[in-house]
Amino acid sequence: MSFPWAKQYTPTTEFGQWMDEKLPVPRLIYNSLGAGYPTPRNLNYMWNFGSLAGIFLVVQIVTGIILAMHYAANADIAFDSVEHIMRDVNSGWMIRYAHANGASFFFIAIYLHIGRGLFYGSYKAPREMIWLLGVVIYLLAMATAFMGYVLPWGQMSFWGAKVITGLFEAIPLVGKPIQELLLGGFAPDNAALNRFFSLHYLLPFVIAGVIIMHIWALHIPGSNNPTGVDVKGPQDTVPFHPYYTAKDGWTLGVALIFFTAMMFFLPNALGHADNYIPANPLSTPAHIVPEWYFWPWYAVLRAFTFDFLFIPAKLLGVLAMFSAILVWFFLPWLDKSPVRSGMFRPKFKIFFVILVIDVLVLGYCGGAPAAEPFVMISQLAAAYYFAHFLIILPLLSRLEKPEPLPNSITESVTGKPLTTAS
Amino acid sequence: MVRIIGILIGLFFSGWLLVSFGMGAKEYITNPPAETAEHEFHLEAKEISFSSDGPLGKFDRQQLQRGFQVFKEVCSACHSLRLVAFRNLEEIGYSEEEVKAIAASWAIQAPDIDPATGEMSTRAPLAADKFPKPFANNVAAAAANNNAIPPDLSLMTKAREGGAPYVYSLLTGYQDPPTNLPKANQPGPGLHYNPYFANLNLAMAPPLAVEDQVSYSDGTKASVDQMSEDVSAFLIWTAEPKLEERHQAGWAVLAFLLIATILAYLSYRTIWADVKAKKKKKVTEA
Numbered sequence: 022m023s024f025p026w027a028k029q030y031t032p033t034t035e036f037g038q039w040m041d042e043k044l045p046v047p048r049l050i051y052n053s054l055g056a057g058y059p060t061p062r063n064l065n066y067m068w069n070f071g072s073l074a075g076i077f078l079v080v081q082i083v084t085g086i087i088l089a090m091h092y093a094a095n096a097d098i099a100f101d102s103v104e105h106i107m108r109d110v111n112s113g114w115m116i117r118y119a120h121a122n123g124a125s126f127f128f129i130a131i132y133l134h135i136g137r138g139l140f141y142g143s144y145k146a147p148r149e150m151i152w153l154l155g156v157v158i159y160l161l162a163m164a165t166a167f168m169g170y171v172l173p174w175g176q177m178s179f180w181g182a183k184v185i186t187g188l189f190e191a192i193p194l195v196g197k198p199i200q201e202l203l204l205g206g207f208a209p210d211n212a213a214l215n216r217f218f219s220l221h222y223l224l225p226f227v228i229a230g231v232i233i234m235h236i237w238a239l240h241i242p243g244s245n246n247p248t249g250v251d252v253k254g255p256q257d258t259v260p261f262h263p264y265y266t267a268k269d270g271w272t273l274g275v276a277l278i279f280f281t282a283m284m285f286f287l288p289n290a291l292g293h294a295d296n297y298i299p300a301n302p303l304s305t306p307a308h309i310v311p312e313w314y315f316w317p318w319y320a321v322l323r324a325f326t327f328d329f330l331f332i333p334a335k336l337l338g339v340l341a342m343f344s345a346i347l348v349w350f351f352l353p354w355l356d357k358s359p360v361r362s363g364m365f366r367p368k369f370k371i372f373f374v375i376l377v378i379d380v381l382v383l384g385y386c387g388g389a390p391a392a393e394p395f396v397m398i399s400q401l402a403a404a405y406y407f408a409h410f411l412i413i414l415p416l417l418s419r420l421e422k423p424e425p426l427p428n429s430i431t432e433s434v435t436g437k438p439l440t441t442a443s
Numbered sequence: 444m445v446r447i448i449g450i451l452i453g454l455f456f457s458g459w460l461l462v463s464f465g466m467g468a469k470e471y472i473t474n475p476p477a478e479t480a481e482h483e484f485h486l487e488a489k490e491i492s493f494s495s496d497g498p499l500g501k502f503d504r505q506q507l508q509r510g511f512q513v514f515k516e517v518c519s520a521c522h523s524l525r526l527v528a529f530r531n532l533e534e535i536g537y538s539e540e541e542v543k544a545i546a547a548s549w550a551i552q553a554p555d556i557d558p559a560t561g562e563m564s565t566r567a568p569l570a571a572d573k574f575p576k577p578f579a580n581n582v583a584a585a586a587a588n589n590n591a592i593p594p595d596l597s598l599m600t601k602a603r604e605g606g607a608p609y610v611y612s613l614l615t616g617y618q619d620p621p622t623n624l625p626k627a628n629q630p631g632p633g634l635h636y637n638p639y640f641a642n643l644n645l646a647m648a649p650p651l652a653v654e655d656q657v658s659y660s661d662g663t664k665a666s667v668d669q670m671s672e673d674v675s676a677f678l679i680w681t682a683e684p685k686l687e688e689r690h691q692a693g694w695a696v697l698a699f700l701l702i703a704t705i706l707a708y709l710s711y712r713t714i715w716a717d718v719k720a721k722k723k724k725k726v727t728e729a
Binding site: 324 | 498604606685710
């Protein structure tokens, strides 16, 4: 499952040898994250966000387990138990702010990681399975984050839970029973809070499992690289350790500086003031808005304002919102351009930049109140979003003339043809 | 096949979104949404800074004590502070003895159970008690306050957009309704015009209305402005009592991370030196 020139694990101690015969865990780690994994030598800094997302998942799991020791998943006392953590638990405020802001940083890393994959064609053959598993991780992360935001049982927790589970109500016939099943009742209450807590604790470990498969699938073809050209020989790669552990290591430091600056000095900037008001089923907040990482999808949901024949606008919005992410599952087969990297696709490059701006605009509209002109802007932006993935990419792969590719990674790095460079 | 189905779905979603946009835009042009009076008369919170602002912010304990005095003598008649205990007052500079005295002489009794009979009873609060609530429940609170429930103040500066400056603006923002205010937005019976409040009319009567409503022991002049500022600062503390610890820990963590990151960067440069050198050599050869 690796290149023939990959370094081989050789245990140096007697214990290492014994271990290698009985349970070769050190060998597994050596081959997957150590010197035994040959990695393209030309990866740029966009390749740092996968490991970063993984580290933020670990931060979330560790802080989350500690919070669960003090949190009480009961609708009567959940809010106060969070305040108990903030006020009376030793360093509880630090753990909670790390967990609340860590979710945002996990999503920042994951969005940059997805964007990297989209631009450099990391979803294309032979890496389709890595991409598909990545989409699964993203969906699980969204479910986990949504349920986590419900747990403090503030106003936005309650009304967010009501709105999001209310989406399922739009499904014909089975919608209402599905919503009641999700909530364990007719409205969010203790039953919903308890099952959300249980699932919020479970899903991160499911994510960790899918990440293992994601990395496993990655190690069969090896990492993609900015040129998108296949690795041709040993001169194209460096061992993952120490080269990329060192590179990921120092950028982890930079990421943690941003993260801690946020959690120590602006800990509530990414939250909503309304969530410091205990949940009150009798008082609806003026604007019900999800967390920022859901805003683009929320804008797609609200962009559908007119019924289409017999399909109500709400159902259309729900279908479109789920389709906006599910379309990623078909991406490897929608974009058939044989060239992976956007660097060598002059037209794709332009459309990709438009897509990034488009998603940022959608995000802005999703966080804004549901009023004009934001609805009209999200309609245009959502129209482009679907057109990009479903119309432009399939056509572009036929119409576009890619630029000539370098013969090898080494040639692109050194500017010398492969034959003389090696 | 995937691509043909994809293009059809894409045409449907994008097409219907463009049609919806067209219909919405037509409606927007022919029938533009009228500006609401709330939008026209509502004011953003005033600019005011507190000593706890910014990454170096610290509490001004003298001010917090003045703010506590305002809370005690004015706000606590109607508003609860259910997440804060008397013992927490030691954090703003009161001694243990003073805290005990404050608790013992508090105007509202703490609920308890009579140890002899098991009946519900009340007693003077202890330092370990949270501040007792002025009303037994929301029904009693609404009945005594013209059907409006005075909200708990513990988290107030974190639970409102605009934070402490908003609280300060609200306290100092009461005024006579402007003459051009539409009739629907005129304050009804028991309501008070305040442009800093979202719907312009507030059930709370101006709580800090006259100068020297409280008499500060530190000699500070108790103007309405001063009292409002002090109680807002006090409510920053009740909402975020660990603010100073947070700022201190933040700087320590940042200093550690900065050094660690520089070291990590240097080792990254060292480790990659041979690969980068080879690359340079080859480029110059070429």
